[in-house]
Amino acid sequence: NAGVMQNPRHLVRRRGQEARLRCSPMKGHSHVYWYRQLPEEGLKFMVYLQKENIIDESGMPKERFSAEFPKEGPSILRIQQVVRGDSAAYFCASSPQRQSYEQYFGPGTRLTVT
Amino acid sequence: TQLLEQSPQFLSIQEGENLTVYCNSSSVFSSLQWYRQEPGEGPVLLVTVVTGGEVKKLKRLTFQFGDARKDSSLHITAAQPGDTGLYLCAGGRRDDKIIFGKGTRLHILP
Numbered sequence: 001n002a003g004v005m006q007n008p009r010h011l012v013r014r015r016g017q018e019a020r021l022r023c024s025p026m027k028g029h030s031h032v033y034w035y036r037q038l039p040e041e042g043l044k045f046m047v048y049l050q051k052e053n054i055i056d057e058s059g060m061p062k063e064r065f066s067a068e069f070p071k072e073g074p075s076i077l078r079i080q081q082v083v084r085g086d087s088a089a090y091f092c093a094s095s096p097q098r099q100s101y102e103q104y105f106g107p108g109t110r111l112t113v114t
Numbered sequence: 115t116q117l118l119e120q121s122p123q124f125l126s127i128q129e130g131e132n133l134t135v136y137c138n139s140s141s142v143f144s145s146l147q148w149y150r151q152e153p154g155e156g157p158v159l160l161v162t163v164v165t166g167g168e169v170k171k172l173k174r175l176t177f178q179f180g181d182a183r184k185d186s187s188l189h190i191t192a193a194q195p196g197d198t199g200l201y202l203c204a205g206g207r208r209d210d211k212i213i214f215g216k217g218t219r220l221h222i223l224p
Binding site for chain 1: 144145147149154155156157158159162164202204206211212213214215216217
């Protein structure tokens with residue numbers, strides 16, 4: 001019963017370092033979404049990927065942030081030169097269909113920038 | 115900009131009471147989902163509604179999609195401490211991204 005897996009669960013980085021967050025979708029799901037959640041806030045869409053393609057990155061900051069979903073392996077959300085404002089919970093979700101009505105979420109990665 | 119407004123933001127009630135939380139928008143959605151999120155965890159999908167006026171029940175939880183598909187409600191009967199959590203609604207249009215509300219934080223007092 002493998003759901004969406006994310007690692008690490010907690011990540012601490014100093015300002016200026018790189019943060020790399022991983023997401024393995026549910027078995028059979030080829031669509032991955034990344035969201036960011038700040039305390040007392042809802043989920044903010046960042047990027048939607050299908051295998052080897054970025055479909056919608058309209059929620060992604062133009063600088064320092066990138067995402068990929070290679071043919072083999074997990075999806076990666078990369079944040080370069082992290083700043084304190086990047087501290088948040090980052091969630092990955094997957095679905096079996098494009099822009100499916102239903103997305104299944106992982107447990108999240110909590111990034112703390114010191 | 116599509117927005118989903120959830121109300122109330124916070125709700126604290128005694129075990130055994132009934133409650134209703136709301137999700138409203140000025141936009142029409144093809145579908146609407148409700149999720150529950152517990153501290154330190156990801157959101158868990160509770161239900162999806164797609165038809166205007168649709169009502170779905172999940173044990174003590176009753177979900178309704180408005181006739182015009184712009185709003186939804188979640189009613190909990192005889193609330194229990196295990197119902198405590200952040201309830202998020204999310205609306206989607208065909209071939210467009212899903213939008214999340216900010217959630218209702220529910221606390222059931224034993």
